[in-house]
Amino acid sequence: MQTLVVYSSLTGNTKKVAEAIYEVFGEKAALFPVEMAPAPTDYDFVIVGFWVDKGTADKKAQEYLKTIQDKPVALFATLGAYPDSEHAASSLKNAAAFLDASNQLVGTFICQGKIDPKLIEQFKNMPGNHPHAATPERMERYKKAASHPDASDLEAAQAIFADIKNSLNRVAGQEKGEVTAS
Numbered sequence: 001m002q003t004l005v006v007y008s009s010l011t012g013n014t015k016k017v018a019e020a021i022y023e024v025f026g027e028k029a030a031l032f033p034v035e036m037a038p039a040p041t042d043y044d045f046v047i048v049g050f051w052v053d054k055g056t057a058d059k060k061a062q063e064y065l066k067t068i069q070d071k072p073v074a075l076f077a078t079l080g081a082y083p084d085s086e087h088a089a090s091s092l093k094n095a096a097a098f099l100d101a102s103n104q105l106v107g108t109f110i111c112q113g114k115i116d117p118k119l120i121e122q123f124k125n126m127p128g129n130h131p132h133a134a135t136p137e138r139m140e141r142y143k144k145a146a147s148h149p150d151a152s153d154l155e156a157a158q159a160i161f162a163d164i165k166n167s168l169n170r171v172a173g174q175e176k177g178e179v180t181a182s
């Protein structure tokens, strides 16, 4: 199973997760930043990572997602919000909507990623009623995000993608008529 891992990353958070996921697939995988990514056509499985921008995949990732057809696809992302929030779930869902219906979404992973300190400085200058104003609650969340992705995020990503890899290999084996031990 030839696997393609493509990621879009501005400040490196999503890149770190991409590298961890790539390790799971070893020599049968290729890893590319979205700016240099090949067409997905020649791969059996396509994994796309993005940073959450305004509640969905960033623009570059959106464009890449639209090019994929007839593939099993998995998505991963980093964001400033908490990974168990409604915002995280809807960001993944909004990103998945860029996929053509001929694809099959086989898994997702999302974790926090530190927010660019320059952005936080801008938030601090916003009026209190602005949706990004630096309220104590938001400052607390930014502080928590600052240590992510951490080692346990990377381990969690690897565990999820190891499961996905195993189930895709099982399906491929069954299609070839191989007997698999259960």
Ligand SMILES: Cc1cc2nc3c(=O)[nH]c(=O)nc-3n(C[C@H](O)[C@H](O)[C@H](O)COP(=O)(O)O)c2cc1C
Binding pocket: 008, 009, 010, 011, 012, 013, 014, 015, 050, 051, 052, 053, 054, 055, 056, 078, 079, 080, 081, 087, 112, 113, 114, 115, 116, 119
């Ligand atoms: C312009 C901009 C918009 C963002 N929008 C969101 C957002 O809507 N929701 C969120 O949770 N985080 C948002 N973030 C935070 C990033 O998604 C987060 O820091 C991410 O880990 C950055 O990944 P990267 O280092 O791979 O670029 C935004 C960051 C930037 C710079």
